[in-house]
Amino acid sequence: MSRASDRAYSHIRSMILSGELQPGSQIREEALAELCGVSRTPVRDALRRLEAELFIRRNESQRSFVADWSLDDLEEAFQLRAMLEAYAARRAAKRISWDQLARLRSHNDAIRQAISAAQPDIPKFLDHNRHFHAIIMEASGSQRLSGMLAQVTEQPVVLRTAQQYDLENLRRSHHEHEELVMAFDSRDGEWAAAVMTAHIRRAFHAYAEAHARGTEKGQVNEAA
Amino acid sequence: MSRASDRAYSHIRSMILSGELQPGSQIREEALAELCGVSRTPVRDALRRLEAELFIRRNESQRSFVADWSLDDLEEAFQLRAMLEAYAARRAAKRISWDQLARLRSHNDAIRQAISAAQPDIPKFLDHNRHFHAIIMEASGSQRLSGMLAQVTEQPVVLRTAQQYDLENLRRSHHEHEELVMAFDSRDGEWAAAVMTAHIRRAFHAYAEAHARGTEKGQVNEAA
DNA sequence: CGAACGCTATTTGTATACAATAAGCTGCCT
DNA sequence: AGGCAGCTTATTGTATACAAATAGCGTTCG
Numbered sequence: 001m002s003r004a005s006d007r008a009y010s011h012i013r014s015m016i017l018s019g020e021l022q023p024g025s026q027i028r029e030e031a032l033a034e035l036c037g038v039s040r041t042p043v044r045d046a047l048r049r050l051e052a053e054l055f056i057r058r059n060e061s062q063r064s065f066v067a068d069w070s071l072d073d074l075e076e077a078f079q080l081r082a083m084l085e086a087y088a089a090r091r092a093a094k095r096i097s098w099d100q101l102a103r104l105r106s107h108n109d110a111i112r113q114a115i116s117a118a119q120p121d122i123p124k125f126l127d128h129n130r131h132f133h134a135i136i137m138e139a140s141g142s143q144r145l146s147g148m149l150a151q152v153t154e155q156p157v158v159l160r161t162a163q164q165y166d167l168e169n170l171r172r173s174h175h176e177h178e179e180l181v182m183a184f185d186s187r188d189g190e191w192a193a194a195v196m197t198a199h200i201r202r203a204f205h206a207y208a209e210a211h212a213r214g215t216e217k218g219q220v221n222e223a224a
Numbered sequence: 225m226s227r228a229s230d231r232a233y234s235h236i237r238s239m240i241l242s243g244e245l246q247p248g249s250q251i252r253e254e255a256l257a258e259l260c261g262v263s264r265t266p267v268r269d270a271l272r273r274l275e276a277e278l279f280i281r282r283n284e285s286q287r288s289f290v291a292d293w294s295l296d297d298l299e300e301a302f303q304l305r306a307m308l309e310a311y312a313a314r315r316a317a318k319r320i321s322w323d324q325l326a327r328l329r330s331h332n333d334a335i336r337q338a339i340s341a342a343q344p345d346i347p348k349f350l351d352h353n354r355h356f357h358a359i360i361m362e363a364s365g366s367q368r369l370s371g372m373l374a375q376v377t378e379q380p381v382v383l384r385t386a387q388q389y390d391l392e393n394l395r396r397s398h399h400e401h402e403e404l405v406m407a408f409d410s411r412d413g414e415w416a417a418a419v420m421t422a423h424i425r426r427a428f429h430a431y432a433e434a435h436a437r438g439t440e441k442g443q444v445n446e447a448a
Numbered sequence: 449c450g451a452a453c454g455c456t457a458t459t460t461g462t463a464t465a466c467a468a469t470a471a472g473c474t475g476c477c478t
Numbered sequence: 479a480g481g482c483a484g485c486t487t488a489t490t491g492t493a494t495a496c497a498a499a500t501a502g503c504g505t506t507c508g
Contacts, residue, residue, distance in 0.1 A: 004492065028459065039493045044460090045272070052276045054368065061500060062460060076366055083311060087304075142300055144278065148372050228462065252489065263463045268490090285470055286490060 005042035008032070012046055016055050016066055023068030027056070053151055071208065074155065078204035081152040082197050084145060085133070089180065089196040092139035093189035100139045101184055107132045108177040115170045122165055132177060136196075139184075169206045173199070229266035235259070236270055240279050240290055241381055247292030251280070277375055295435065298379065302428035305376040306421050308369060309357070313404065313420040316363035317413035324363050325408055331356045332401040339394045346389055356401060360420075363408075393430045397423070 012032055015021045033043045047064055050056045057067050069077075107128040114124040133153075137146050176199040183192035236256055239245045257267045271288055274280045281291050293301075331352040338348040357377075361370050400423040407416035 030459080040460090041492050041494090044269075045491090048269070048272050054371075063500090064460095076368065080311075080368060080372075083307065087307060144300065144304060144376070147278075148304075148375070151372070152368070254489080264490090265462050265464090269461090287470090288490095 003042070004036075004038040005045040008036045008038055008042045009046035009049055011036045012043075012050060013055065016050075021066045023066050025066050027064045027066060029064075054155065069155065071211065075204060075208070077152045077155045078200060078207070081149065082200035082204075084149050084152070085136075085200055086193040086197045088137055088140040088142070088145050088149070089183075089192040090189040091141065091145075092136045093184050093187055093192040095141055096136075096139040096184050100135050101181065103135050104132060104177075104181050104184065107135070108174065108181065111174050111177065115167065115174060120165070120167060120170060125165075125170060129173065136180075165210075166206075169202075172202060176202070227266070228260075228262040229269040232256070232260040232262055232266045233270035233273055236267075236274060237279065240274075245290045247290050249290050251288045251290060253288075278379065293379065295432065299428060299432070301376045301379045302424060302431070305373065306424035306428075308373050308376070309360075309424055310417040310421045312361055312364040312366070312369055312373070313407075313416040314413040315365065315369075316360045317408050317411055317416040319365055320360075320363040320408050324359050325405065327359050328356060328401075328405050328408070331359070332398065332405065335398050335401065339391065339398060344389070344391060344394060349389075349394060353397065360404075389434075390430075393426075396426060400426070 012021070012027075015035075021027060027047075029040045029043050029047065032047075033040045036043060047056060051058060051064070055067055056064050058064050110128040111125055111132070114121040114128065137149065176195060179195045180192060180199070183189075183195055236245070236251075239259075245251060251271075253264045253267050253271065256271075257264045260267060271280060275282060275288070279291055280288050282288050334352040335349055335356070338345040338352065361373065400419060403419045404416060404423070407413075407419055
């Protein structure tokens with residue numbers, strides 16, 4: 001992570017996520033190199049990665065632009081994610097170890113604590129949520145799946161307006177996680193897959209609704 | 225395609241597929257640069273792409289190796305492919321245009337001709353088969369899906385022993401394509417998805433069987 | 449007035465030199 | 479003999495200079 005190309009990658013990525021680089025705008029390698037304090041070489045490297053992850057698209061003459069996704073695009077990403085993650089859950093149910101199951105329980109317990117407080121601790125929730133899903137990926141035992149999921153999972157963050165979490169949805173997440181653990185515990189792949197599908201699709205609708213609330217007042221898509 | 229990095233990409237890729245670069249072996253940027261007649265810069269570019277496509281993996285200290293997939297790995301690739309391509313078929317059924325439908329019919333007709341001759345024309349079959357599936361991807365209207373599918377579709381080629389095609393399986397492919405066209409024609413996404421799943425899974429078993437026949441005589445995985 | 453041509457400036461692609469890092473070896477010490 | 483230290487070499491990472499491509503613009507010609 002200390003390599004210049006890694007620093008460039010993180011820097012550019014965070015500039016995209018924060019809106020500092022606006023969706024649709026052209027990005028030039030040299031400008032980024034200056035911003036990141038490195039030469040063009042590692043910047044090009046970082047751009048290639050970000051392009052593979054669909055944060056950046058290039059036109060026919062190789063010029064780079066920040067991707068801008070419509071809500072429809074993001075629904076499609078969620079749908080793919082639901083499918084892939086359900087598949088991962090189905091595989092995981094057959095392969096998960098007692099240790100992994102214990103870790104799932106522990107992270108979901110931390111989630112419960114994070115949302116039980118008077119003021120829910122969102123960063124803590126997100127962190128343990130990420131670990132929870134990572135363990136399922138790990139238990140599914142497929143690198144390929146992990147790679148693909150990474151592509152569709154982080155994408156929705158690009159519409160920043162939806163970073164609003166209501167307690168109701170956080171609680172539902174926690175309960176769905178509990179049901180996932182039960183499904184894994186009984187080694188029921190179909191059950192796990194079904195709960196996971198519902199989990200992701202509910203998350204999409206929560207996201208879309210929050211996004212609609214965010215946009216109706218016109219406070220949308222402007223640089224941070 | 226005339227850029228040096230593209231030439232390097234194609235060259236390295238074909239060396240991997242032909243077995244000239246053996247699975248598991250380390251590959252050095254400079255050596256490849258000489259082989260391709262370009263400098264290291266475009267080679268590194270090509271390696272990054274091939275790494276994203278899982279033809280190459282890198283160890284913790286950034287050294288590159290030709291990936292070697294087990295039959296289990298490839299079954300998993302086929303399974304992912306079945307899932308993604310079924311999803312594409314389901315979407316395509318709702319969106320496909322009359323023109324695209326006509327092109328599907330025409331390609332499948334060419335496939336029929338290719339396998340009706342006394343000696344089946346395998347390259348012709350493969351070419352029209354590729355177009356047939358490409359049209360379905362196009363009709364599904366999802367770039368993301370296309371990208372992911374590309375990753376899992378070309379992977380099985382790495383085990384070269386299975387490049388044997390028996391007439392029986394070619395005929396089945398043709399008939400399954402016919403049924404797909406019918407499902408699209410009646411805009412029945414579930415039908416299309418089911419036929420596609422069966423289509424890909426049958427292809428996997430044909431592949432695995434051919435591979436078993438290829439390996440039982442010990443003629444396996446040696447450079448071409 | 450519009451279209452097409454060619455120039456210029458901008459941007460990306462490639463080569464090469466050098467820096468940093470990791471691997472492998474040699475020889476010493478225990 | 480075994481293992482560790484330090485050196486040596488192999489390999490990848492980064493910077494920079496230059497080459498190629500292309501987009502934008504102004505001019506000219508129909």
